[in-house]
Structures are given as C-alpha cells and as structure tokens.
Amino acid sequence: MSAQMDTPMVIQLRELAKTYRTGEVDVKAVRGITLNIHRGEFVAIMGASGSGKSTLMNMLGCLDQPSGGTYLLDGVRIAGLNRKQLATLRNRKLGFVFQSFNLLARTSALENVELPMFYGMPLVPLREQRERAVAALKKVGLGDRLGHHPSQLSGGQQQRIAIARALVNNPDVVLADEPTGNLDTRTSIEIMGFFQELNESGITIIMVTHELDIAAYCKRIIVMRDGQVISDTLNANRRHARQELDILNQAEKTAKLA
Numbered sequence: 559m560s561a562q563m564d565t566p567m568v569i570q571l572r573e574l575a576k577t578y579r580t581g582e583v584d585v586k587a588v589r590g591i592t593l594n595i596h597r598g599e600f601v602a603i604m605g606a607s608g609s610g611k612s613t614l615m616n617m618l619g620c621l622d623q624p625s626g627g628t629y630l631l632d633g634v635r636i637a638g639l640n641r642k643q644l645a646t647l648r649n650r651k652l653g654f655v656f657q658s659f660n661l662l663a664r665t666s667a668l669e670n671v672e673l674p675m676f677y678g679m680p681l682v683p684l685r686e687q688r689e690r691a692v693a694a695l696k697k698v699g700l701g702d703r704l705g706h707h708p709s710q711l712s713g714g715q716q717q718r719i720a721i722a723r724a725l726v727n728n729p730d731v732v733l734a735d736e737p738t739g740n741l742d743t744r745t746s747i748e749i750m751g752f753f754q755e756l757n758e759s760g761i762t763i764i765m766v767t768h769e770l771d772i773a774a775y776c777k778r779i780i781v782m783r784d785g786q787v788i789s790d791t792l793n794a795n796r797r798h799a800r801q802e803l804d805i806l807n808q809a810e811k812t813a814k815l816a
C-alpha cells in the first residue's frame with residue numbers, strides 16, 4: 559500500500575529475513591517482509607521492543623546483510639555488491655540519524671557534519687566540504703554554533719547536528735531509528751518539523767518510533783510484530799509540526815504579555 563503509485567520505488571523488499579545465529583539458538587528477528595517504499599514517502603515503523611525494527615533498519619541501511627529474501631535500493635540488488643560497492647552506495651544514497659545522536663564528542667559541530675564527506679566518492683574538495691557543512695548546519699538553525707562541541711549543546715541541538723550530518727551528502731533516503739527517543743516533547747516536535755521539511759523537499763524518510771504521537775507526523779505507518787508487518791496504513795490526518803510550533807510560540811508570547 560503506498561501513497562505514490564506513480565513515483566519510482568526507492569526500496570523494494572521481497573520476503574526479507576534475518577536470523578541471528580548465536581550459539582545454540584537461532585533468533586528469527588525479521589521473518590519475510592515484502593513491501594515497497596516510493597520516492598517522497600515518510601514512513602513510521604512501529605512495534606514493541608524486540609519486534610525487529612532495528613534489525614530491519616540495519617538491513618535497509620546496508621549495515622547488515624539479510625539472511626533471506628531480496629532488497630533493491632533504487633533498483634540495485636544489494637546482495638550482489640561487495641563491501642566497497644556497499645559503502646559507496648550507502649554514502650551516496652543514505653543518511654542516518656540515531657536515538658543517541660552518535661556525534662564525536664571532542665569535535666566541533668562543523669567537523670561532525672564534514673565527516674561523511676571524507677569517505678565520499680568522488681572526493682569532495684576541502685573548500686566545498688566546508689561550504690556544504692555550513693549550509694547544512696544553517697538549514698537546521700545552527701549557523702551560529704559551528705565551533706561548539708556536542709557537550710556544549712542541548713539534546714535537540716545535538717540531534718540537529720546529526721540531521722545536518724545525514725543531509726550533507728544529499729541522500730535520497732534518510733533512515734532514523736528513534737530520533738526523538740531522548741528528547742522532550744517540545745524538542746521532539748521541532749525535530750519532526752525538520753523531518754517534515756526535508757520530506758517536502760523530496761527526501762524519502764523512514765523512521766522507527768514507539769510513540770504514536772510521533773508516528774502521527776508521518777504519511778504512512780507500518781506496525782511490526784515478531785519480525786513481521788502486521789499493519790501498513792496511510793495516515794490521512796497527519797500532524798503538522800510547523801503549525802503546532804507556531805501556535806505554541808504564539809501562546810507563549812501571549813502569556814508573557816499578560
């Protein structure tokens with residue numbers, strides 16, 4: 559089920575499976591998932607802890623190989639690629655955002671955002687690296703924090719650095735695993751606002767969350783249980799973060815005047 563049947567598919571999964579072999583027991587973390595995701599979708603993946611969400615995301619991100627089924631990323635069959643080809647594809651097509659931000663601690667915001675370009679092929683000239691990193695940080699409202707280290711910034715600001723880092727190679731798809739999991743409600747809405755903006759600019763977003771309030775900002779909601787998809791629905795009445803933040807800001811202004 560998909561919102562944009564006429565747009566190209568960026569992700570095609572056929573009976574995708576992952577079994578972890580740890581000593582005596584096999585854990586079937588993902589058991590045969592078949593689905594398509596089209597360009598421009600904004601998908602939430604929900605489900606209880608242990609239902610296989612992160613395992614699925616790791617395979618989508620080419621960080622882990624499936625043990626069964628097929629995965630086509632932008633038409634390319636992932637199983638046929640060697641390590642180097644995988645790294646190149648990942649670098650060119652995908653951006654990652656994690657719950658715990660995964661920033662380098664003793665490194666400035668600017669350098670954190672430049673990092674993915676060091677591995678880029680073809681190599682980006684140094685001056686352009688800097689320009690692109692500055693532009694990405696400005697886009698997430700951190701143009702005045704370029705030299706700050708993560709420890710000097712709030713959780714929301716750190717996640718915005720991580721989003722800038724995910725964007726700096728102009729990915730087609732952003733994969734986010736519980737990106738608001740460590741953030742308060744207001745900051746979570748701000749982060750969802752950035753994701754909605756990115757999505758409107760054409761980037762496909764796939765986001766794991768266990769909060770219905772957060773999934774409510776997405777266009778499509780997939781629910782997993784025991785390694786399988788148990789529901790897959792379009793979210794017709796989605797929330798709009800920008801509008802909500804405008805209302806919150808207005809209410810705060812009014813409260814201050816009173």
Ligand code: ADP
Binds near residue numbers: 585586587609611613
């Ligand atoms: P979720 O992200 O939905 O909480 P996970 O994908 O992390 O779920 O885990 C799904 C199942 O796979 C769980 O039973 C978990 O214990 C198991 N699992 C996850 N990663 C590994 C691993 N590296 N080795 C063995 N088992 C794992």
Ligand code: MG
Binds near residue numbers: 611612613
């Ligand atoms: Mg998880």
